[in-house]
Amino acid sequence: MQHLTVLGLLLACAASLCSAAVVIENGMPILWAHTASQMTDLPIENGVLNPDPWHYLHRMSLYRLMIAATDPFMGCMGTNATDSPFWGLPLQLGWMLTSGRLADPTGASTCGLQTGDTMCISTQSWWGCVNYFVSALPVLSAAQNGFMGPGLQVQMQMPAGVEDLCTNYADCSARFPDAMSKWDAFFQGLKAANESPLPDAEKRDSLLGLYWTAQMASTYASAVCNARQSHYPSTEVSFAQSWLNSAEYVSAAHFQSNMAKSVLFMTPLPSRILQEGDSAPDIPDLSADENHTLSIFAWMQKANNLLGGTLVRLWGRAMCSMNTREKGKEMLEQLLLDSSFVTSSFLSIVTGMATSC
Known part of the structure; x- marks a missing residue:
């Protein structure tokens, strides 16, 4: 099939030929052109x-359908077709696909490998499990709140033996009530914002606040995936934990995760x-930007x-207004994208911002 050939090229590129992660293909998410453009393209039973x-x-199709369903309510996000925060x-x-993070990390199957089913997301993948909470849960909430069509019910397929994840709205609400209630609050806020007379900048900031609150609630709920971390090298686990930690900063700054x-x-x-022995910034087969x-x-x-969680708390306190959140977004860009930005200045600026709130 064509998408398998495309994926093979992308995986090869990610493994050796490219100097950075592969996240888009022809200006869109990976294999977007092969996803469902309407509900009836996915399985429907009774x-x-x-x-x-x-x-x-299928999982990527859920994103495509959710973005299409919510786009009419996203006018305050901007004039581009890719300004919705859902694009992130x-x-x-x-x-996760092109970097091999959705494949079976146990070696017990070829799920997600080039030698097996390249479209398979392993239930043993920690990354695939954590991502489930920001794919399945918001889709179930969007459907419950009427965004996916009147009265549409959604039941996620779940392989036998996977008992720590939920499959429908009632199940997810019972098992992960905080995450589901936060997604409900976002989708309800999205409807309300569409009729609000407030300026777009204020509506955008408020909606992004609701969006990231829901995202973080999903992230906290995904702690049920933690046992799957035992399948990975310690360096990958450390990166995974720091990746989760970074979400605290973008969340508090109400980052607009558009395309x-x-x-x-x-x-x-x-x-x-990452493998045992990988030590940034000196990992030879990764680019300078990745390091x-x-x-x-x-x-x-x-x-x-080292600060006992103080840096995240300080940052959260500093992000106390639309003005400081705008500064926060700029600082995050400098910190992550400008290798000359000194980390010590980040600490001093955050401390100053927090005390001024």
Whole structure:
């Protein structure tokens, strides 16, 4: 099939030929052209949408359908067709695919490998499990709140033996009530904002606040995936933890994870799973940008741990107004994208901003 050939090229590129992570293809998320453009392109049983979120194209299709369903309510985000904050999620899923993070890390199957089913998302993948909470859960909430069509019910397929994840709205609400209620609040806020007389800048900031609150609630709920980290090298686990930690900063700053911004932040992510002995900024087969990003992530995690969680709390306190959140977004861009930006200045600026709130 054509998409397997495309994926093979992307995986080869990510493994050896390219100097950064592969997150877009022809200006869109990976294999976007092969995803469902309407509900009826996905499995439906007895009137219930029954997608397989362990198939990459199904999970990516859910993003495509959710973006299309919510776009009419996203006018305050900007005039571009890719200004919705949801675009960060399919780009992230594409990065996980091309970097090998959705494949079976146990070696017990060829799920997700070039030698097996390249579209398979392993239920043993920590990355695939964590991503489930920011794909399946928001889609279930969007459907419940009427965005996907009147009365549409969704039941996610789940392989036998996977008992720590939920499959429908009622199940997810019972098992992960905080995450689901936060997604409900976002989608309800999206409807309300569409009728609000407030300026677009205020509506955007408020909606992004609701969006990131829901994202973080999903991230906290995904702690049920943690046992799967035992399948990975310690260096990859450390990166995974620092990656989760970085979300605290973008969340508090109400980062607008549209297509353009998300590509900037994801392209320097590591294009393969880290192995024992990998030590940034001196990993020879990763680009300078990838090494820099890994160093910054590790520094932010280490600084926060040394300070007993104070750095994240200080940052959260500093992001107390639309004005400081705008400054915060600029600082994050400098920190992650400008290798000459000194980390010590980040600490001093954040401390100053927090005391002024």
